[in-house]
Amino acid sequence: MSNIDFDQKVVEMKNITKKFGDFTANDNINLTVHKGEVHALLGENGAGKTTLMNVLYGLYNPTAGEIFINGEKIEIQDPNVAIEKGIGMVHQHFMLVEPFTVAENIILGMETTKGMGQLDMKKAVKEVKRLSEKYGLHVDPDQKIEDITVGMQQRVEILKALYRGAEILILDEPTAVLTPQEIKDLVEIIRNLTKEGKSIIIITHKLKEIKMVADYCTIIRRGKHIDTVDVSKTDEDELASKMVGREVSFEVDKEDKEKGNVVLKIDDLVVEDNRGIEAVDGLSLEVHSGEILGIAGVDGNGQTELVEGITGLRKISNGKVLMNGKDITNKEPKNIIENKVSTIPEDRQKRGLVLEYSVEENMILENYHKKPFSKNGILNPKGINDYAKKLIKRFDIRPANEKIKAKALSGGNQQKVIIAREVSNNPDLLIASQPTRGLDVGAIEYVHKSLVEQRDKGKAVLLVSLELDEVMNVSDRIAVIYEGRIVGIIDQKDANENKLGLMMAGGGATDGQE
Amino acid sequence: MLANLGFILGTTLLYSAPLMFTSLGGVISENSGVVNIGLEGMMAIGAFTGATVGFYSGNPWLAFLAAGIASGILALLHAIASVTFAADQVVSGIAINFLGPGLALFLSRLFFDGATMTESIDFNAKMPRPLNGVFAQNSFLDLVFNQYATVYLAFLLVLIMWFLLYKTKLGLRIRAVGEHPKAADTLGINVYKIRYLCVILSGIFAGFGGAAMSLAVVSNFRPTLISGHGFIALAAMIFGKWKPQGAMLACLLFGASQGLVIFIGRTDLQVSSQILAMLPYVLTLVILTGFVGRANGPAADGIPYEKDEA
Numbered sequence: 001m002s003n004i005d006f007d008q009k010v011v012e013m014k015n016i017t018k019k020f021g022d023f024t025a026n027d028n029i030n031l032t033v034h035k036g037e038v039h040a041l042l043g044e045n046g047a048g049k050t051t052l053m054n055v056l057y058g059l060y061n062p063t064a065g066e067i068f069i070n071g072e073k074i075e076i077q078d079p080n081v082a083i084e085k086g087i088g089m090v091h092q093h094f095m096l097v098e099p100f101t102v103a104e105n106i107i108l109g110m111e112t113t114k115g116m117g118q119l120d121m122k123k124a125v126k127e128v129k130r131l132s133e134k135y136g137l138h139v140d141p142d143q144k145i146e147d148i149t150v151g152m153q154q155r156v157e158i159l160k161a162l163y164r165g166a167e168i169l170i171l172d173e174p175t176a177v178l179t180p181q182e183i184k185d186l187v188e189i190i191r192n193l194t195k196e197g198k199s200i201i202i203i204t205h206k207l208k209e210i211k212m213v214a215d216y217c218t219i220i221r222r223g224k225h226i227d228t229v230d231v232s233k234t235d236e237d238e239l240a241s242k243m244v245g246r247e248v249s250f251e252v253d254k255e256d257k258e259k260g261n262v263v264l265k266i267d268d269l270v271v272e273d274n275r276g277i278e279a280v281d282g283l284s285l286e287v288h289s290g291e292i293l294g295i296a297g298v299d300g301n302g303q304t305e306l307v308e309g310i311t312g313l314r315k316i317s318n319g320k321v322l323m324n325g326k327d328i329t330n331k332e333p334k335n336i337i338e339n340k341v342s343t344i345p346e347d348r349q350k351r352g353l354v355l356e357y358s359v360e361e362n363m364i365l366e367n368y369h370k371k372p373f374s375k376n377g378i379l380n381p382k383g384i385n386d387y388a389k390k391l392i393k394r395f396d397i398r399p400a401n402e403k404i405k406a407k408a409l410s411g412g413n414q415q416k417v418i419i420a421r422e423v424s425n426n427p428d429l430l431i432a433s434q435p436t437r438g439l440d441v442g443a444i445e446y447v448h449k450s451l452v453e454q455r456d457k458g459k460a461v462l463l464v465s466l467e468l469d470e471v472m473n474v475s476d477r478i479a480v481i482y483e484g485r486i487v488g489i490i491d492q493k494d495a496n497e498n499k500l501g502l503m504m505a506g507g508g509a510t511d512g513q514e
Numbered sequence: 515m516l517a518n519l520g521f522i523l524g525t526t527l528l529y530s531a532p533l534m535f536t537s538l539g540g541v542i543s544e545n546s547g548v549v550n551i552g553l554e555g556m557m558a559i560g561a562f563t564g565a566t567v568g569f570y571s572g573n574p575w576l577a578f579l580a581a582g583i584a585s586g587i588l589a590l591l592h593a594i595a596s597v598t599f600a601a602d603q604v605v606s607g608i609a610i611n612f613l614g615p616g617l618a619l620f621l622s623r624l625f626f627d628g629a630t631m632t633e634s635i636d637f638n639a640k641m642p643r644p645l646n647g648v649f650a651q652n653s654f655l656d657l658v659f660n661q662y663a664t665v666y667l668a669f670l671l672v673l674i675m676w677f678l679l680y681k682t683k684l685g686l687r688i689r690a691v692g693e694h695p696k697a698a699d700t701l702g703i704n705v706y707k708i709r710y711l712c713v714i715l716s717g718i719f720a721g722f723g724g725a726a727m728s729l730a731v732v733s734n735f736r737p738t739l740i741s742g743h744g745f746i747a748l749a750a751m752i753f754g755k756w757k758p759q760g761a762m763l764a765c766l767l768f769g770a771s772q773g774l775v776i777f778i779g780r781t782d783l784q785v786s787s788q789i790l791a792m793l794p795y796v797l798t799l800v801i802l803t804g805f806v807g808r809a810n811g812p813a814a815d816g817i818p819y820e821k822d823e824a
Contacts, residue, residue: 059700080702095697097690098813108690109701111683118682160701 002215003036003194009071010035010168010199011056016065018051023399025051026062027223033168033216038190038200040214040231042207042243044440045410046398048223049203050092053170056201057089058082069168088161089170092203094153096145103128103141106160131162135192151182158189169193172203176438187213205243205440207236221245244442252473254452259476260289263460264310264341264429269319271302271309279305281484282319287429292451292461294475295486296468298504302484303464304346307433310462311343312336324428337366342427344418344435346464348411352418355407359397360388362406363421395420412443419450430454433464448474468500482506520657522773527658527665530769532557532726534668536747537754537761538675539719544756545679546712547692549816551607552592553720554744555614556585560724562618565632565735566625572639574729578664581725582718588614589717590710597709600818611744619737631736632728641730662730664722671719675758688712692812695819705819723747742795749798756811764801771797 011033018026025048033039041049054060056067058076066073069085076082082089096105103124112120112127128141137155145153154174161169175183190200190213202214210217210231217234219226219242226242240248264287273279279302287293297303308314310321312333321329323339331339345351353362364373364384372383388402397409397416406414415435422430432451436444451474455461465471471478472495479489480503488503536553543550563584568577588610595606619630626632641662649656679685688708690698695705727743728735746768753767754760771794778790 078702079700083702089700091700095694095700097693097697099693100686100690104686105697108686108698109703111686113683116682117684119686 003197004215005035005197008035009033010069011201012068012071013052013056014066014068016052016055016067017063018048018055018060019063024223026055026220027225028065029220029223029225031218031225032228033199033201035167035199036194036197037216038194038202038214040210040217041201041203041220042205042210042217042239043220044205044243044442045412047220047243049220050172051223052220053089053172053201053203056082057087057170083164083166086165086167087170088158088164088166088168090154090157090161090172090174092172092174092176094157096153096156098146099144101142101144102139102148102156102159105145105156106141106163110164127163128159131159135159135162135196136189149182151178151185154178154182154186155189158193166198168199168201170201170203173205174202175204175206175209183209207239207441210239211236219243240441243440244445248441248445252448252452254455257290257456257476259291260458262286263289263324264462265320265322265325266310267320267322269306269309269321270317271305271314272317273302273305278317279484280309283481283485284319285479285486287460287462289428289460290455290458291476292455292463292474294463294465294471294478295481296465296471296478296500296504297481299466301481303433303466303481305484306481307343307346307431307464310336310431311341334366337425340426340428342422342425342430344415344422344430344432346433346437348414348418349407353406353414356405358403358405359392359409359417360384360402362417363388363391363402363424365421366425391420391424412439412446415439415443415447419447423450423454427459429460429462431462431464434466435463436465436467436470444470468497468504472497472500480504516654517652517657518777520654522770522777524657524659524661525773525776526766526770527661528731528769529772530765531662531665531668532723532731532743533747533750533765533768534672534723534762535664535726536720536723536744537750537765538671538758539716539723540748540751541675541754541756541758541761542679542688542712542719543716544751544815545692545812546688546709547695547812547814547817547819548593548596548709548713548716549603549607550589550592550713550716551604551745551748552589552610552614553607553716553723553748554740554742555611556588556717556720557724557727557744557747558615558618558740559588560585560721561728561740562622562632562724562735563721564725565635565728565733566621568635568639568729569633569734572636574639574641577635577639577729578641578722578725581729582721585721585724586714586718589714589720592717593710593713596818597706597713600820603816603818615737615740618735622735622737632734634734635729637733640733641726662726664726664730667722668726669762671722672758672762679758689812691819692814695814699819699821709819720744720747746794746798749802752811753801756815767801768794768797 009032013031016026016029029052043049055062058079058081061077067076074085106128107124112123114120125141132139137159139152139155174186193200214231216228217231218228266283266285269280269283270278271280295303305314309316312331316330320327323341326339328336328339349355367373372380374380392400392402395416397413435447451461463474475492477489477491478495479486480500536557540550540553560581564577564581567580568574592606592610595601596603622630622632641664643660644663645660649660687703691705691708699705724740727739750764750768751761753764775790775793778785779787
């Protein structure tokens, strides 16, 4: 199974420190990788994994520390040196030129020529085919990048590195964009590569995949080296607690709580999607204070349209939405917010934040016109600043800098900014739409805790999620949505995966309230 | 009839050439990701330099080269601003458009005793016509093909640029830098060097375009000589989908409108010359708004490239 040659250390990074101004991204980190090994770098978003690999690939120069490749000490000033030493990197966001063909992308920077700088594409295509077959990558050299799937684009990236003679391959969050089947294919490819004596460093925060593919795992937390473990001798719980720095429970702690009055009442709601089809089709629902109502369902059953309808972003064509008994159907979003509805939107980068704005500006997006943030139409920088600092501290947003742009934050911290803003509005109803998508375990735990905290304060929480585990763990009651209607509502205690799964597939409610 | 057609075609070629040079300048700059709306200003400096060096040296080729160099230097300013200092490329281009004609006028007054117009160059010092005398005078072939050398050069340059962009290593790199500079950077390609090269080349070509006006179409420089030609060339580049061959066809179209204007001006048709003179510009507007639709240029066109780390 394992293809490791322990006599050959292909990568040794010793005491690597990388500082950006006052911020230490990597603090004295050590990493050793042997020939034929799959080594996982585990850490939360923003822990410094990618920074460390950017140092190895020459994109950043380390502040201190030494790098040895095959026992030879080298200085990697830029990617050219790394490439020359057999290091290849597949970035999380692919570095592919969309209108170019696969072959053109692969040879770029190391072109095959007929002399006089004239491209020799025939030779390039042949070479790409050869490599592709050797490692079972199945790519067509003549197709354009814009026409191929994400999974195939990733294989092009891998080929790009192999074409450059990479012996050490760095994969940055390789599964983030892949479907389950594509992930299986990738694991197979990684096996093929190690069989050929390549070494792989895989950056990830997904524990399942580490168990699936890695031999060793180095855990980094807040820029520090925590441990390097033999993956076969550990389990997901241990990895998770080392990554986060404390016990992580995948279960959500919450006490039983009597639910209160009806806060949100939805009556026979109809909302059309962009194509004019009734995505929400006669949906009725009640959410009480002091409860989390989870909406489970397969993607595309009207979840997005339901949330957009309630929050005033999409026109409601029929039915009513009542908030504390007051009709908020088709009201302006601003009006709905004033009726104590807060939302953690599905797409945090598009709807939740203005990425080009600073953290403090994002925090007052809904209240900028109120005191103390502005007076007589003029913003009050001090009021904004004080408020932002307070929230950053209270919600533990990192880095604790209210002036940086929202786009510079990790996904988890972006979500914290949104939660901070929405929760601080002191809503009666908090709508959370896929609030943990793309987050690592620590951040997921944080989001879940925040939701439960709101519920314990007596707020009504409407959780919409595609993750069945999440709905089952967090909710008090679970409503299953299917083709724009609620097909059944069951208590968390009575819920199990089979029962919900059946309902989500339109199998009908046996013990629902409707 | 044939003679009329010959005249129109010949004039079309004559007027297309300056546009083609300049448009190719736009093509190379924008394919590397730098918007160059300063073509107009660069063309003006080229036209002035060409006419002046031509007048004093009597050597059209020296004048042509000098025009390229002068505009290349002006383009260097654009490169420094927009590549090194990541300035807004449109703003920098506008500055060039003020600087170019202003400088040309100032230097014209300096070199020609306060005249706003350079002195006409001697007929022998104009661009040569390599095929002069090959065809019978005023025959159809003569009218069409007996052109100034700049016309042939413009077509040659289209071919060279097409080959460069699509068939060579450098071309692949230029286009990669214009589409996805970061990808190019991670593969060890120097984004800044490529962009400098392309912006300077674009200036040189625009200079050639200006000189093709002042050394061939007419034989001196005056402040109204380059009036919108740079912008028309820019429009042609967009209409031609940022490709040399496309830009060439678009320039021929604009050149044809010019040819038509001149032809109609010589006939008995009673059309106000002012209205006729508007034709190429109206055509530009119509084409840009009506036919181009959503043209997709290089993805990173106009976006300064900055590395994450200084």
